[in-house]
Amino acid sequence: MAARGAAFNSRVRNYREELFGVGAPTVKQGFLGVRNRDITVRERRRYTDILRESTQGLEPKSHVDSTALQRAPSSGAIERIKADIEKVTPSATAKNADGTFAPIFTARLRDVYLRKNQPAVFECHVAASPAPNVTWSFQGKVLENSDRITIEQDHQTSRLTIRNAAPYDLGEYVCSATNELGTDKSSCRMISGETPSRPGRPEAELSSDTELFIQWEAPEGPTYLEGITYRLEYRLAGPNDHGAPWITVSERIDDESVVVKHLAPLGIYQFRVTAQMVLDLDYRP
Known part of the structure; x- marks a missing residue:
């Protein structure tokens, strides 16, 4: 691209x-x-x-x-x-002389994964003066409190909780904050936890004697900013490299590029990359 x-x-x-x-x-x-x-x-x-x-x-x-x-x-x-x-x-909204300002999201929504028999929690932080009116919507339809849905507002923290999230809850969620001075929105998606397809082959774009700048193509099909990470591994290449152990560079790379440091000068290496889904922010490799 x-x-x-x-x-x-x-x-x-x-x-x-x-x-x-x-x-x-x-x-x-x-x-x-x-x-x-x-x-x-x-x-x-x-x-x-x-x-x-x-x-x-x-x-x-x-x-x-x-x-x-x-x-x-x-x-x-x-x-x-x-x-x-x-x-x-968005950049921060300028304050008026009296200290009032339009809503601005200081922490925006992040994509959430559908997990069987567990609640889905969407959370963001919005600042405004005077206090904003916060609304949540799903696929363009305004959400309200119910037996399954809980909407909470605690100072600057806005939270939407869906109990026993199901496949029909997959889609786009929007949090809107409005006061008399303006409006701001933040959006994310609830997505399924299907295993991603194979990413592209890692390629060394730039190199020095001990460092490599490596890039690869994202997996084919839909990917999401908060929903996918990569594991990069390497091993020494040579006549008997079939038995050489793979060494993990990182279990959680956020983008399709990374700088690998502390390599041996004139060394020959093989690299491989694997895509994986992040189920939540408390993920452990």
């Missing part, structure tokens, strides 16, 4: 300069020269994320990208990816 962030190329250049020095992009001989001739830049984003942006009318802006990078100019790859997500979240 084509890159949509205007600052992505400069981030890759800065990353290479940190590894090889300021003059790395201009080298024409040796290992760096070969890499400079065939280097490619790609930024993969989940299809559902782009659909959500299009639905909400959100477009990335260059000054937003640069601001996020200025706050974390030397962060690792994962931190930079998380910084990119800031461009799809």
Whole structure:
């Protein structure tokens, strides 16, 4: 998928300069020269994320990208990816002279998994002055308290609990906060816990003597920002590598890229990646 962030190329250049020095992009001989001739830049984003942006009318802006990078100019790859997500979240609402301001979600909704015979809990935090009127909806229909549904409001925390969630509860949930100065919304989905399909083959995009920047394609089919993580493993490659043990780099990688550090110089490695579902925030590998 084509890159949509205007600052992505400069981030890759800065990353290479940190590894090889300021003059790395201009080298024409040796290992760096070969890499400079065939280097490619790609930024993969989940299809559902782009659909959500299009639905909400959100477009990335260059000054937003640069601001996020200025706050974390030397962060690792994962931190930079998380910084990119800031461009799809609303900025804080300015206060009026009397201290009042429109609603703003300080902690947005997260996707929730359907778990058999267990309650589904949606929670978010919204700030506003005066206090907002908070409503919940499912697939466009307003929800109210009932035998199965409990809606709670505790200061800035809004919570929706569905007892004995069932497959017919799968879909999109929206929390809306409104006062006389404005409205803000946060949405998420309840999704089933089916095993994801196989992700793409891991590829080394950038490398130094002891580090690799690895990327892979997301599994085919629907994936969700909060619903899928990856396990990355490696082992030494060689004539008898069939018996070499696999070493886990991480059991919980949030995106389709990672920086692997502390590798042996001139070492030859094999990598494999597995997609897995996260059932809740208390997941343990």
